[in-house]
Amino acid sequence: MPIHTDAAPTAFWLAGRKATGDATFDVTSPWDGRLVGTVSIPTEAQVEEAVAASVAVQEEFAATPAHVRAAALDHVQRRLVERTEEIAQLISAENGKPIKWARGEVGRAVSVFRFAAEEARRFNGGEAQRLDTDAGGAGRLALTRRFPRGTVLGIAPFNFPLNLCAHKVAPAIAAGAPIILKPAPATPLSGLIIGELLAETDLPAGSWSILPVTNDRMPALVQDERLPVVSFTGSEKVGYAILDSVPRKHCTLELGGNGAAVVLPDWSSEADLDRAAQRIAIFSNYQGGQSCISVQRVIADASVYDRLVPKIVAAVEAQVTGDPSDDATEVGPLVNEDAAKRVEAWVDEAVERGAKLLAGGKRDGASYAPTVLEDVPADATLACEEVFGPVLTIKKVDGVDEAFAAVNDSKFGLQAGVFTHDVQTAFRAHRALEVGGVVIGDVPSYRADQMPYGGVKQSGVGREGVRFAMDDYTYERVLVLTGLAL
Numbered sequence: 328m329p330i331h332t333d334a335a336p337t338a339f340w341l342a343g344r345k346a347t348g349d350a351t352f353d354v355t356s357p358w359d360g361r362l363v364g365t366v367s368i369p370t371e372a373q374v375e376e377a378v379a380a381s382v383a384v385q386e387e388f389a390a391t392p393a394h395v396r397a398a399a400l401d402h403v404q405r406r407l408v409e410r411t412e413e414i415a416q417l418i419s420a421e422n423g424k425p426i427k428w429a430r431g432e433v434g435r436a437v438s439v440f441r442f443a444a445e446e447a448r449r450f451n452g453g454e455a456q457r458l459d460t461d462a463g464g465a466g467r468l469a470l471t472r473r474f475p476r477g478t479v480l481g482i483a484p485f486n487f488p489l490n491l492c493a494h495k496v497a498p499a500i501a502a503g504a505p506i507i508l509k510p511a512p513a514t515p516l517s518g519l520i521i522g523e524l525l526a527e528t529d530l531p532a533g534s535w536s537i538l539p540v541t542n543d544r545m546p547a548l549v550q551d552e553r554l555p556v557v558s559f560t561g562s563e564k565v566g567y568a569i570l571d572s573v574p575r576k577h578c579t580l581e582l583g584g585n586g587a588a589v590v591l592p593d594w595s596s597e598a599d600l601d602r603a604a605q606r607i608a609i610f611s612n613y614q615g616g617q618s619c620i621s622v623q624r625v626i627a628d629a630s631v632y633d634r635l636v637p638k639i640v641a642a643v644e645a646q647v648t649g650d651p652s653d654d655a656t657e658v659g660p661l662v663n664e665d666a667a668k669r670v671e672a673w674v675d676e677a678v679e680r681g682a683k684l685l686a687g688g689k690r691d692g693a694s695y696a697p698t699v700l701e702d703v704p705a706d707a708t709l710a711c712e713e714v715f716g717p718v719l720t721i722k723k724v725d726g727v728d729e730a731f732a733a734v735n736d737s738k739f740g741l742q743a744g745v746f747t748h749d750v751q752t753a754f755r756a757h758r759a760l761e762v763g764g765v766v767i768g769d770v771p772s773y774r775a776d777q778m779p780y781g782g783v784k785q786s787g788v789g790r791e792g793v794r795f796a797m798d799d800y801t802y803e804r805v806l807v808l809t810g811l812a813l
Contacts, residue, residue: 336365337515340522340537341373342380343530348373352541354516357423357660357693358651364421364516369538374548380533381478381505382553388534389475389503396500397447399528403497404440406524407433414489414520416652421514422488423660423693425651428613435776436493442777442793443497450501450797459813468808473801475504476577477555480548484561485662486617488514491560492521494776496535498796507554508537513662515539549573556800563713563739563785570788579789579799581781583713584741586771587624587734589756590631591727594746600635603746607719608642610772612658612697616717617666619786620742620772623714625721626733632723636701640685643697643719658717660693667695670716674698677709677720687717705736713739727752735761741782742771763790 338345347367354363369377407414411433418429453471458464481495492510499506510518522537540548549557549569558579559566566580590603611622627635651659661667671690677700678684687698701721703710709720724730734743742764745756753767763782766773774780781790789799 336367337519338367339369339519339539340526340535341369341377342533342536343526344532345526346373352512354421354514356420357663363417366515366519366539369540374538374540374544377507377536377538378478378548378551378553381507381536384505384531384533385475385477388505388531391503391531391534393447393450395529396503397444399525399530400440400444400447400497400500402528403521403524404437404444406527407437407440410520411437414517417520418489418514418517419651419659421516422485423651423662424614425656425659426654427657429651432487432490436490439490439493439776439793440497443501446498446794446797447501450794453803457813458807466810466813468811468813470806470808471803472806473502473798474804475502475801478505478507478553479556479558479800480551480554481506481508482545482557482559482561483508483510483518485511485513486614486619488517489520490776492518492537494560494791494793494796495558496521496525498791498793499800500530500535501793502797502800504556504800505534506536507548508535509545509548510537510539512539512541546572558789558791558796558799560791566787567785577799579781579791579796580787581619581789581791582741582785582787583715584619584739584771584782584786585623585711585713585737586620586742586744587626587737588622588744588770589730589734589746590625590627590635591730591745591747591749591752592628592630593748593752595631599746600631600638604635604638604642606770607639608646608697609657610770611719612643612646612717613772615659615661615695616670617661617715618772619713620774621715622719622744622770622772624710624733625719626724626730627721628730629723629725632721636685636721639719639721640699643686643699646697648694648696658697661695661716662693664693666716667693670695670714670718673707673709673712673714674700674718677703677707680704680707682707682709682720685721711738727755731756731759735759738785739782740784741786742766742774744769744771744773762786 415429456469458467560581648658682703685699687696740762779790
């Protein structure tokens with residue numbers, strides 16, 4: 328159901344207060360094109376006001392007592408719980424995400440703010456260190472604490488329009504760092520909800536702004552020297568363009584992946600293969616495949632391949648597609664029709680080059696049917712790039728060495744899943760796989776919001792997860808005390 332369709336456009340949040348600009352843009356449903364809301368766009372002067380306010384409040388916000396920041400974060404998580412269904416409906420409407428997954432996203436955002444409140448209360452980041460280990464350090468003690476680097480520019484994507492905004496905002500508040508959040512233009516309404524809840528708290532004015540500026544205005548914000556930290560989640564191309572444009576800034580980039588699920592010989596019972604197939608089918612298609620850690624590649628040992636593939640195909644074909652507002656729907660549309668056309672083109676290219684289509688392969692507007700292919704050429708776009716759609720490729724390998732080499736044969740390295748019962752193989756996977764996270768006994772799509780999350784190679788730099796983001800937003804400063812009797 329539309330939520331923000333009244334005559335007045337949805338306001339943005341400038342230095343903690345509601346504001347409107349001179350222009351607006353419409354947010355429409357990718358499912359049926361209906362108007363979900365109209366959003367006011369900040370003027371250049373209003374963006375400048377937000378940046379200046381964040382700089383002016385830096386010292387005050389860093390010195391804000393931990394209990395004040397924690398109380399604000401606790402308040403947001405409680406209000407998210409109270410408004411869960413309303414916010415889930417909004418996520419589903421503007422993003423096209425099935426309502427079952429939208430409710431789950433609200434629950435994850437609740438956890439992010441709760442974890443941030445907990446971290447705000449205990450965050451110190453340092454320790455006392457004796458320096459009298461050498462004669463020149465007699466009577467000296469070093470104390471290390473962490474301090475904010477300055478204002479954070481958080482740039483969020485469309486695929487988790489609430490939770491990935493939470494992953495920018497909550498750690499910044501917990502660490503005492505002002506933040507300016509830019510939500511994705513396709514899905515700004517969910518991020519603006521966070522502003523409604525923060526406005527109910529006692530955080531200092533200027534410590535946070537939520538500005539739905541258009542993408543063409545992002546480079547000016549990125550290059551503003553008053554914003555020393557950039558936290559970006561999105562595409563590889565845009566992320567590295569940001570990094571190249573501001574090499575002296577502290578950048579955290581959470582970029583793409585083409586997540587692999589490896590099924591090894593010891594995962595061989597019928598129950599094992601049924602579980603693997605079900606998990607692979609769900610998490611190659613949830614969010615319409617629009618997740619950086621969705622299953623894009625299945626790498627299966629030859630000893631289980633012929634039994635596993637039919638199970639995967641059956642499980643994929645059983646995924647319920649359709650209206651995202653229906654509780655039964657598991658796979659909704661992509662974010663827009665252009666995204667679906669791109670997926671269609673990549674699948675068609677792979678089939679034309681000899682790949683075998685086992686399921687799906689059909690587009691209907693912005694929706695693309697859950698799709699399975701095998702024998703995809705190694706240099707096909709589908710094999711090399713992040714598909715960001717409900718498409719799965721399957722590859723047969725012989726043994727663990729070949730399986731792990733296949734995982735690493737990618738420019739991406741976000742997460743991998745390894746279906747094995749063997750603890751030695753699990754630790755070997757942890758050593759050998761060139762990814763930021765290895766999930767044993769499950770797909771690569773598992774993420775707990777408190778754990779370190781990020782990749783290697785072209786999947787980005789830095790880590791999210793509340794405490795780890797707080798580390799990125801701060802730096803260590805040492806204090807040396809002299810003349811002590813230690």
